[in-house]
Amino acid sequence: xxxxxxxxxxxxxxxxxxxxxxxxxxxxxxxxxxxxxxxxxxxxxxxxxxxxxxxxxxxxxxxxxxxxxxxxxxxxxxxxxxxxxxxxxxxxxxxxxxxxxxxxxxxxxxxxxxxxxxxxxxxxxxxxxxxxxxxxxxxxxxxxxxxxxxxxxxxxxxxxxxxxxxxxxxxxxxxxxxxxxxxxxxxxxxxxxxxxxxxxxxxxxxxxxxxxxxxxxxxxxxxxxxxxxxxxxxxxxxxxxxxxxxxxxxxxxxxxxxxxxxxxxxxxxxxxxxxxxxxxxxxxxxxxxxxxxxxxxxxxxxxxxxxxxxxxxxxxxx
Amino acid sequence: xxxxxxxxxxxxxxxxxxxxxxxxxxxxxxxxxxxxxxxxxxxxxxxxxxxxxxxxxxxxxxxxxxxxxxxxxxxxxxxxxxxxxxxxxxxxxxxxxxxxxxxxxxxxxxxxxxxxxxxxxxxxxxxxxxxxxxxxxxxxxxxxxxxxxxxxxxxxxxxxxxxxxxxxxxxxxxxxxxxxxxxxxxxxxxxxxxxxxxxxxxxxxxxxxxxxxxxxxxxxxxxxxxxxxxxxxxxxxxxxxxxxxxxxxxxxxxxxxxxxxxxxxxxxxxxxxxxxxxxx
Ligand SMILES: [Zn+2]
Numbered sequence: 076x077x078x079x080x081x082x083x084x085x086x087x088x089x090x091x092x093x094x095x096x097x098x099x100x101x102x103x104x105x106x107x108x109x110x111x112x113x114x115x116x117x118x119x120x121x122x123x124x125x126x127x128x129x130x131x132x133x134x135x136x137x138x139x140x141x142x143x144x145x146x147x148x149x150x151x152x153x154x155x156x157x158x159x160x161x162x163x164x165x166x167x168x169x170x171x172x173x174x175x176x177x178x179x180x181x182x183x184x185x186x187x188x189x190x191x192x193x194x195x196x197x198x199x200x201x202x203x204x205x206x207x208x209x210x211x212x213x214x215x216x217x218x219x220x221x222x223x224x225x226x227x228x229x230x231x232x233x234x235x236x237x238x239x240x241x242x243x244x245x246x247x248x249x250x251x252x253x254x255x256x257x258x259x260x261x262x263x264x265x266x267x268x269x270x271x272x273x274x275x276x277x278x279x280x281x282x283x284x285x286x287x288x289x290x291x292x293x294x295x296x297x298x299x300x301x302x303x304x305x306x307x308x309x310x311x312x313x314x315x316x317x318x319x320x321x322x323x324x325x326x327x328x329x330x331x332x333x334x335x336x337x338x339x340x341x342x343x344x345x346x347x348x349x350x351x352x353x354x355x356x357x358x359x360x361x362x363x364x365x366x367x368x369x370x371x372x373x374x375x376x377x378x379x380x381x382x383x384x385x386x387x388x389x390x391x392x393x
Numbered sequence: 394x395x396x397x398x399x400x401x402x403x404x405x406x407x408x409x410x411x412x413x414x415x416x417x418x419x420x421x422x423x424x425x426x427x428x429x430x431x432x433x434x435x436x437x438x439x440x441x442x443x444x445x446x447x448x449x450x451x452x453x454x455x456x457x458x459x460x461x462x463x464x465x466x467x468x469x470x471x472x473x474x475x476x477x478x479x480x481x482x483x484x485x486x487x488x489x490x491x492x493x494x495x496x497x498x499x500x501x502x503x504x505x506x507x508x509x510x511x512x513x514x515x516x517x518x519x520x521x522x523x524x525x526x527x528x529x530x531x532x533x534x535x536x537x538x539x540x541x542x543x544x545x546x547x548x549x550x551x552x553x554x555x556x557x558x559x560x561x562x563x564x565x566x567x568x569x570x571x572x573x574x575x576x577x578x579x580x581x582x583x584x585x586x587x588x589x590x591x592x593x594x595x596x597x598x599x600x601x602x603x604x605x606x607x608x609x610x611x612x613x614x615x616x617x618x619x620x621x622x623x624x625x626x627x628x629x630x631x632x633x634x635x636x637x638x639x640x641x642x643x644x645x646x647x648x649x650x651x652x653x654x655x656x657x658x659x660x661x662x663x664x665x666x667x668x669x670x671x672x673x
Binding site for chain 2: 243295390
């Protein structure tokens, strides 16, 4: 288990349990009541720590190395899934995965950014930073979903679209813009779920939906707290302050009506109980599909455009 | 006393009227280094007469260039930004807005107007780089959205002139969602069969490039404008190599297939009229 800096007190208690068990083993003295007490303290401490997370701590949790990624959820949620590759133009982007799957008898098209779990895989997945062909692959699959009248689920988890030379040559800006445009008028239901990092245009590129949901410990912003700190404070040291100022948590986003819902995570975060997290996500998807499927395409599209059109705060007459 | 007051005011006025377009008596071209008399530069629409370098100009100048007799109806001229998040970095956003409005005499980074181009109706949304780096916040998004409503109502074509450093960070996710908002609204133009022209000028970057700037039925640009999604510094840091000559210029985008054509500012109006005539 990897403990983040603010989780150190919990790690301490786990270590104490280990020690107590060792002593019990050696001395053959029954110490189960001590262990029980320690376990109770852990639960109490967890409730306290996770009950008052700062925005920066949530950013840290969203990037936790053991946090489940897109393909894990797909495997858990779908009784069957076939991964589909390529944008039919340039190549197959490993940072963006997608395919067609079955959720309790309902076939759906799923796309999402994919991160890697170890050093080698992280590089293979380009740290979850798609190139234009990733966005175009996602769009290809979404257009296929439209042709066969299948709903679309997107899983968002990216530190941003890849800022590379080839990415610019192949039109990173155009690729994202095209997705925003096409998703706004896609005829089938779209549910977008932010499962980790929701960084800027790279996240939004698969983020236009009838329902946009955020897991409890994720963030969504126009810029990462680190980059914001370096640009606005001209130093990397203000990331915690930037995280607060950017109002990037699920609670903030919901209060501004920039997202439609928050999905509760198990105590300690999604990685503390990935199976439970997947089960919760599946329930949410089914709930929203049941709401969206009976609506007509025209009704959904009109509502979708109206929802995004309402986003913004201005002073009109001053 | 009144004389003294007027002099003070005169002095402050000259600084307050600091415009985006170059000022002074002489203009030193950053490209060919020629010294050009300012009157000549102005007559040449702020394009260097020696080397065709396009100097950055604002909405005021673009409206002058595009609209017949500089006549137009400005849409939503009073709209200003709201510091909804009470954002404070080195300066409170609220204060930054007030200072910038005072300094630039602009209300935000975009102005929208309806006028005629050689007799053809056109709605133009034009960004002003002088206003917090032409950053896209709620005002930019709302002006585009309402301008599209206006186009739909009156069956008019739309042009957006982009000139932006990207998103307005002080509006955080609200700024991000302007990409979604403007792109979603542009689908209604398509639906209604009304043409949308995107003119990219120096610089067109970040969230603006990743939304309305790249969604034109016609994507056009001024020569040698910097157009891209990621900034050159970020790309350089990522790939740890120098960027090739001419990377992320209009010419580069024309070559890679993302622009329909490049237009010299001096031919902009006639080209627009020629294009608009096709949709009469
Ligand atoms: Zn010159």
